[in-house]
Amino acid sequence: MENNTFPQYFNLTMFVKLGNYRYLAFVLCLLLYAFIIFSNLVIIVLISREITLHEPMYIFIMCLSINSLYGSAGFFFRFLRDLLSDTHLISRTACFAQIYVIYTYASYELTLLGIMAYDRYVAICQPLNYHNKMTSKAVSKLVAFAWIYPCFSVATCVYLSCRLPLCG
Template sequence: MENSSLFFNFNLTMFVNIGSYRYPAFVFCLLLFAMIVSANLVIILVISQQRTLHEPMYFFIVCLSINSLYGSAGFFPRFLMDLLSDTHLISHSACYIQIYVIYTYACNELTILSVMAYDRYVAICQPLHYHTKMTLKTVSNLAAFAWICSAIFNITLTSLTAKLPLCGNKIHKVFCAMWNISKLSCVTTVINNIVGLLLGGTTVSFVVSYVFYTYIRIILVCRRSSSEFKGKALQSCLPHTVTFLIYSITGFSDVALSRVNIEQLNPYVAVILSLEFVVIPPLLNPVVYGLKLPEIRKHLKPLKAG
C-alpha cells in the first residue's frame, strides 16, 4: 500500500493531449465563459433595474443566474489554466474548495428549481392567494433556505471526504469530484457513502417528487380552465420545465460518468460528457428565460437595439 503522505497534489488525468489545438480550445472555452458571464449579468441587470419585474418569479430567476456565475467561477478559471498547461496538478486545498463550490452550485440549482416550482404552483393553482403567500419575507426565506441547505450538506460531505487517508492521487476527471477522491481512499468509505446517499438521495428524491406533484396539480387545474388560461400557464411554466429537464439530463450524465470505467470510453466523449453539467445549464438558463418570458424579452430589445 502506498503511503498517502507522499501525495501533496491531485492529478487530473482526463485532459487529452491535443498538442497545438490547445490554443483554439482555450479561446473557445474562454468565449464560452465570457458568454455565460455576459448572459447571466444581463438577466440580473434587466430584472434588477425594471420595477415591473420585481416579482417572486423573476427574483428566483436572478438567484439562478447568480448561482450560474458562482458555479462557473468555481470551474472555468482553473480549467482554462489546465488547457494551456502540460501538467494538471492541483493542491489538496484547491481541490476541496473546487469540490465545495461545484457541488453547492449543483445543489443550489436543484433547490432553487424546486422553490420555483412552488412559486408556479401557487400562481396558477391559487392565484387569489398568490400575493398573500408569496410575500417578500416568504420569498427571501425560501431563497435563503435553498442556499443554506446546500451549504450545510456540502460542508458535511466535503469534510468527510477531506478526512479520508488516500493511497493515490489520480482523479479521472477535468475537475475535482468527491466520488473520484473516495475511490482513492486507503480505508473503507461506508460512512461517507451512507451520509452521501442519505443527504443526496433524500434531497434529489424529494425535489423531483415535489416538482412532479406541482406540475400534476397545474395540469389538473389547466384541464378545467379556458384556452387563454392554459396558454398563459404554459408560457409561464415552459421555461422552468426546460431548465429543469436540462439540469436533470446533464446531472444524470455526470453521475453516470462517475460510475463507469472512464478508460473504456473515447477520451473526447468522456471530456465532453464531464463538461456538460458545468457548462450547459449556466449557458442555456439565461437564454431560455430571456427568450421565453415576454416580460424579460421586452426589456432585452432596447439593449439589442443599443
C-alpha cells in the same frame, strides 16, 4: 501493511496532449465563459433595474443567474488554466475547494428549481392566495434557505470526505 495515503497533489489525467490545438480550445472555452458571464449579467441587471420584474418568479430567475456565475467561475478558472498548462497537478486543498464549489452550485440550482416549482404551484393551484403566501418576506426566506441549506450540507460532506485517506 497499510495502503492508505494522504497525497498532497493529484494528477489530472483527463487532459490529453492537444498540441497547438490547446490554444484554439482555450480561446473557444474563454469565449464560452465570456458569453455565460455576459448573458447572466444582462439578466441580473435587467431584473434588478426594471421595477415591474420585481415579482417572485423573476427574483428566482435572477438567483439562478447569480448561481450560474458562481458555478461557471468555480469551473472555468481551473479548466482554462489546465488547458494551457503542461503539468496538470492540483493540490488536495484546491481539489476539495473545487469539489465544494461545484457541488454547492448543483445543490443551489436544484434547491432554487424546487422553490420555483412551489411558486408556480401556488400561482396555479391557489391563485387567490398567491399574494398572501408569496410575500416579499416569504421570498426572502426561501432565497436564504436556497443558499444556506446547500452550503452547510455540502460543507459537511466535503469535510467528512477530506478527512478520509485514499486507498490504492
